[in-house]
Amino acid sequence: MRVALFVTCFNDTLFPETGRATVELLERLGIEVEFPLEQTCCGQMHFNTGYQREAIPLVRRFVEVFEDYDAVVAPSGSCVGMVRELYPLAADLANDKRLAARVEELAPKVFELSEFLVGKLEVTDVGAYYPHRVTYHPTCHSLRMLKVGDAPVKLLKAVRGIDFVELPEARECCGFGGTFAVKNADTSIAMLGDKLRHVLDTEAEICTAGDNSCLMHIGGGLKRQRAGLRTVHLAEILANTEEKIKP
């Protein structure tokens, strides 16, 4: 199985540690990961903000870079959601039947990390160790677009040393929403306020999720409040092992 990592432009630039953790984790599970360096951005920000004509070349580029792999894995629910759910719309808008056919072929091979681990590799215990109190925020796109269900929670509960605590009102959006966070900053912040309250109520030291975009939003709010609670991507928790702390 030829597996490509689609790290996403956001992680590549701002959260390289999530990409490194994903590679480490997949290699530990015996997967040989390739990283096609020609990858850039899936076009989600452009498409969802309305700059859809501008997103079409990025859709084409993504298809060209990744279509020859057996599986494409990304540590982001929303970027995978873009490819699986919205690329067909983009191909229609481009009025390009050939592109639509290629998208149809590629889309089912693109997986969010927890989906790939639990659904495709059928593992829940990835041999991780993480001695912290952790709560999990299911991001909207992984929950409602990809329907990853409880895959992330299964993975977390199998981690050794973890003190997993359920997040109240977990299914509520954190208020990020891409450019929504800036265009409708006031509403976004009002939504974030309630999410932070629920996160703090768990008395966790770490809030995790499958998307660094939502985590940057939640983490940015926590940091501004000097709340003493941090955000860590799911991949980094799963990549952590007891061996890593031994000299």
Place this chain on the structure above:
Amino acid sequence: MTIEAPDAFSGGKTPHFEETARESLADSQLRRNLGKATQTIRRKRAVAVEEMPDWERLREAGRALKSRTLRHLDEYLLRLEESITRAGGQVHWARDGEEANRIIAGIARSHGAGEVVKVKSIATDETKLNEHLEGEGIEAFETDLAELIIQLAGETSSHILVPAIHKNRSEIRELFMQKLGVEDLSDDPPDLAEVARLYLREKFLKAKVGISGANFAVAETGTVCVVESEGNGRMCTTLPPVLVTLMGIEKIIPTWQDYEVFMQLLPRSSTAERMNPYTTFWTGVSEGDGPQEFHLVLLDNGRTEVLADEIGRQTLNCIRCSACLNVCPVYERTGGHAYNSVYPGPIGAILTPQLVGIGKSGSDSLPYASSLCGACYEVCPVKINIPEVLIHLRGKVVRHKQDKGGLKGKLDPENVAMQAMAKTFSERRLYEGAQKAARIGQWPLARSGAIHRLPGRLAGWTDARDLKPIPEQTFREWWRSQNGSGEGA
């Protein structure tokens, strides 16, 4: 007693969502009232839906019925006209709101009616019927309890099903004491309802003309249906000798049997009830029973334009249950008035800009009033993919600005930034260059491991959130350091 309600359907300029939302968000009483109401109804709905083993199949049936009807709308509308005429009713066709108002006012005038009673109808709010009637010297009395409350308060509806959701009972008590001249009144719901009842009974008995909306109309039989909770709608549609119903053309269903699906979907989705208290059906006129004259006014007002849009047309599946409003995290916090439209919430954010047409800056802001969380799509009883339509409309808004906005549209800072980023992402060399440039460019902003203030429009982010600075090494730089600069592993 009617009020000026400048909104997306008033014809003038309306404010942007983000401006009105900012005001609503600052109203702590509103936040409390809305939060409490939407959370309660949300929980109840979940229970009412949970007990239905075939809910997903019902949703699919509702979607399929609606989309088939819309595909053959022309035929079904003619069949409806035929059925209603056969049953002794009269059918009128209104291209837009103005034409509908003229028809309705004409009917009221021909009966010498100085007052009309109304059962809650959003279509008449859309056409601004009350204002029009007032201009003709006819006073319209809202008889739905919540509609009465907002009419007395001189406000507009903030919810499709619960127009006065933004008010709590002590506010309603104060309003009744002021406007209805009641001296001693508690804020107990039965006491409040009794005051409204005494006030409305007189109106019902005096009115010569009743005006209603419609939830459904059956093409096969000509049977019109109003679904409600109070019984005031039933009085409106049965007591006055003349009944006029204004209905959007998309409310039609083909056969009587189709009620089976919608009567299960609607009450559970809207009020979380297995069955709603009052469902009124009427077919034309019946001698010696109820109104002896019945008019159905069919309203287009932009609907055929919506129908022409392959992605947008699913919006017309809507049965106005308002489940999407109750689960929407944006609506829960901003309330309905922030949308500046008689159709608020997620459904309003897709229906309003389509009905009034793209290119009006106020309603063009509505498709952006969403974080695209998808909670609305999840609960929609007729499976309208609201996030998909929102994204589709954002595309239309941007393309309209770019193509018709002239130089101003092209020089818009957002457009310039998006064009530049699209170019950057189109080539690996440019992308990697931009990563380096951003790392260097951020140094005046990053202090002690966080960015506290961003310039220009991006300040919206740093108003309440810190931003993580771009780290020393990108992922791809790390990858190359591990694997050499070649492709793959």
